[in-house]
Amino acid sequence: MTAKPPSLAELQTRFQAAIVDGSDDVLALIPANSRTSNAVLLGVYRNAYVGRLVEVVRNAYPMLARHMGDEAFTLMAQRYVALYPSRHANARWYASEVPELLSRDPFVAEPELREIALLERQLDLAFDAPDAPVLDLAGLAQHPPETWGGLAFVPHPSAAVLDFETNAFEIWRALKDEEAAPAAVLEGPHAFLVWRRNTVPSVRRLGAEEHMLWSEAARGKAFAGLAEMAAVYDDPDTAALRVAQYLNGWLSAGLISKAVT
Template structure:
């Protein structure tokens, strides 16, 4: 009996989630009508759409209800949920949106929406990142000057460098701060193409972000690769074209990282 029950449960799940036939699974209605499962299918799809809306809150606000629901429905049909927690449903949404832009399907009205999705997901991921200690600026005071060249850094687990193709930060902030119940539309700047890096991390229980200039982005990438302070100075000299100021540039970046609580260890 347990095997039969298990088979029925799997069949019912497939009928709800993937539209499998139910003729041999459910009895018809008393008046001889076909078995009805549409309510369960609708509820399942609606719940996943709401999970996407929660995971991509700012993207949903930017696109509007109708456009976002169309995108969410197309995504869950292309990439059905495969993980137990709906928190992680949507990890391929930005990738799916890129494909829709390339296909000109109409589901993504502007490519800048892809970057909004990337930013939403990065911030959610930073919030859920593992806990780790943070190193403050005073930690440098215990080091002898000759130790700095070999110094290496361990970033906090929440730290992410996010490549963006559009300058979306002002629009993201406006949408975040807008009162959705006001009935007014937020005043958003026009999308502007600009390839750059966005720094995302968590400080305490608060997620944070800031746009990076190219010089700091180069240094952060080197830091994440495990390169030491001497190597960071070399990168600073190359990116700025000013070897005399390389140490100052690298030291200024390091001070900022410590103030932002981006680092978990100094080695």
């Protein structure tokens, strides 16, 4: 009795399992030809699939690829494809776990790799972040001066802070500008603010005091509370002025969505 051929849906499911999961169940349905075997024919599709995903990873992390070099990056991307099967209909999101991979052996010995990847990933996330109102000085002026002490500031949804230990930002910036990148070195803790300014993802380094104040503002600390913290951090006589200057910079850069009481 001749076996009933699989339906198109069954064939697609088995073929997908062969490509994505490495199953060989579909081999019996692939006829060999005079030049090669069905296993070789299936291997062509498997290799093409892996190659396409490697290119997706490369396109998501172009500066990381330049820093690592083609061979090393390709090996890393192939490892990623093997460990992180695609679960996304949109290829744009497939490479999101690359920083996680780079936090493990054998890559952990080069911590700048993970940080460059984090920066590239966060810039993409900033680009894709939801639209939101942007508060400017004119909008802030709508609040009576006597209420400013109680005002808290809601960050734009694209804003995020990255904490780095290496000079990954300097490496990334040099590569982006097509300049010779510095050697990777450990610098100690420092922070970068990533956000979307108008329609363009942006990044800048935060000084220690601004990092502390931005982090507290993002958690809902009001202006008066920020001034108190600045007074403990440095000169108390200029604390309120320093917070006002930081706030002016945040407003000018489009980092604040609204002020709330």
